[in-house]
Amino acid sequence: MKIAVIGGGWSGLAAAVELTTGGAQTVLFEAGRVLGGRARSTQLDGRTLDNGQHILLGAYSETLALMRRVGADPDQLFDRRPLQVMDNRGFSMALPKLPAPLNVAWGLFAAKGVGLREKLGTALWMEGIKQRGFRVDAQQTVAEWLDAAGQTGALRQHLWAPLCLAALNTTVDRASAQLFANVLRDSLGSSRRADTDLLLPRVPFGELLPEPAEHWLRSQGASLRTGCRVESILADSSGITLDGEHFSAAILATAPQHAARLWPAMDAHYDYEPIATVYLQFRPETKLPFPLQSLNGKYGQWVVDRGNGLFACVQSGQGDWTQLDDATLAAQLQSELGLGEPASGFRVVREKRATFSCRPGITRPACASSHPRLFLAGDYTWAEYPATLEGAVRSGLRAAHQVLSRYAEA
Known part of the structure; x- marks a missing residue:
């Protein structure tokens, strides 16, 4: 049974791990060079940082279980605090x-x-x-x-x-x-x-799930094709064809705007919310009283003390902050922090369409698509939650379960 997973974010990784565990010949396609989607590590001026600051809770049961399955120990990788x-x-x-x-x-x-x-x-x-x-x-x-x-x-x-x-x-x-x-x-x-409980990463986000999952999948014989963008999906009664390659079934685990491009029958139309993470570097001994603090200011929303004087300030949702350039936004946040010392440097990571907008009554697609051999995964498909990593992981597991239950003998 050869199954394709399109998208190497946390939902796609969850699906790929579950499929591989169930005996499928798994092929994972990821357009980017590294796995992890919206929650991955990235290199900025030679320094490993996260592409955004995510906040996890102890309630993320499936995420923590998935980490353990691929050899990542949450007890070591997170600083767990009430x-x-x-x-x-x-x-x-x-x-x-x-x-x-x-x-x-x-x-x-x-x-x-x-x-x-x-x-x-x-x-x-x-x-x-x-x-x-x-x-x-x-x-x-x-x-x-x-x-x-x-x-x-x-x-x-x-x-x-x-x-x-x-x-x-x-x-x-x-x-x-x-x-x-x-x-x-x-x-x-x-x-x-x-x-x-609040789960504060002790390591870059890539080390929480993307990198351990990649190592685990390769060790189990799965095929991981990073830097490989799927351009077309063709479906018939025998399976799914991706750019000329045939599969028994496929899981589409990309962001909704990309999924709709590949499978227009989804008819997924959402408003989106931006997120910016502003990294401010202070002296290594500079600390917050508690690693997570609400700024409650005009521009700043949350700040996370990442240790060694590195603070990650998070702005999300539409607001005045979106009109500021990087240098002005960093200066405003430094002022709102009120630490009484200047930052020695800053880096800004912006994403204009980071998550779908969680408006009342929005239509969320189910796991099943309009074709019986194509399944959907991604945080936007897990209707119980907003755009969270836990929702992404649960959606990926659900899609894999449905594939395995229907096409295990294909």
């Missing part, structure tokens, strides 16, 4: 190592910068969300949802709005309330305390 949300305006909320849901309850009531009345109201609101199974109006934005719940105070500004932007890459006035509720369900609303 979640803290803090900013440079006096707000902080730290979850203790207590069983869920006591950890969230304690963190909420011990939060600084929020009045007791607001804390009580928020606790009742969150309990109500749980009782309703985290189901909300599919047409509501996060802003409308928070307004209706009376969540208009400090927690909205310092907690819900930043978390929404970090998780959905879409501002609260445009983001889907249901998708945000799903994120809360599997993190702050989870019955497992470990699901709320």
Whole structure:
């Protein structure tokens, strides 16, 4: 059974590993020179950096399991810490190592910068969300949802709005309330305390999954064709033909705009959100009180302390920051950090169409395509989540399962 996987991002890698484990002759096509898609390592002026700063949580169960399968140990590669949300305006909320849901309850009531009345109201609101199974109006934005719940105070500004932007890459006035509720369900609303943990990479992103998966796939006999862009997909009753090469089936695991080019029957039309990561280098001893901090400024959103004085500042979603050139954006973020020392250098990585825009009621394709031998994977196909690495991995595994169950004897 010869199966093609088109796209070497995290969904394509998950599909390829699952197919190979199931005995398929796997051929993975990736247009770029390296694997990893939106979450990979890249060389900037001779230095290994990530092409974007991603934030992972303990709730990423399938991602962590996939890492272990290909020989990458999450316990060694991540700095796992109980979640803290803090900013440079006096707000902080730290979850203790207590069983869920006591950890969230304690963190909420011990939060600084929020009045007791607001804390009580928020606790009742969150309990109500749980009782309703985290189901909300599919047409509501996060802003409308928070307004209706009376969540208009400090927690909205310092907690819900930043978390929404970090998780959905879409501002609260445009983001889907249901998708945000799903994120809360599997993190702050989870019955497992470990699901709320923050996972901070100790290594470049390539070492988390792309590079170990590449080594594992090659060792298992899979064919990896990097720098190879698929130009055409032809389908008939016997299988899928890619640029003249025949396969029993194929998994299309590219970003939606590329998938629609190869398979127009998808009819996938989305708005997209930009992301920029601004790396600022300070003195090696310069550190943040906690490795993740919300800037809550005019331009800055989140900053991650990568160690040795390297800070990764993340801007996502449409906003004023998109109008600034690299040097001006870096200077503004340095000012908002307020460290009292100048950065010795900066690098900016921008992606104009980093993720699909998580608007209310958008149509998300299923795994099955219009042809029985072509399957879809990618974070945009995992309808429960916004554009996350966990959604990408789950979608790839699902597509591989369907291929193996239908065409194992082909």
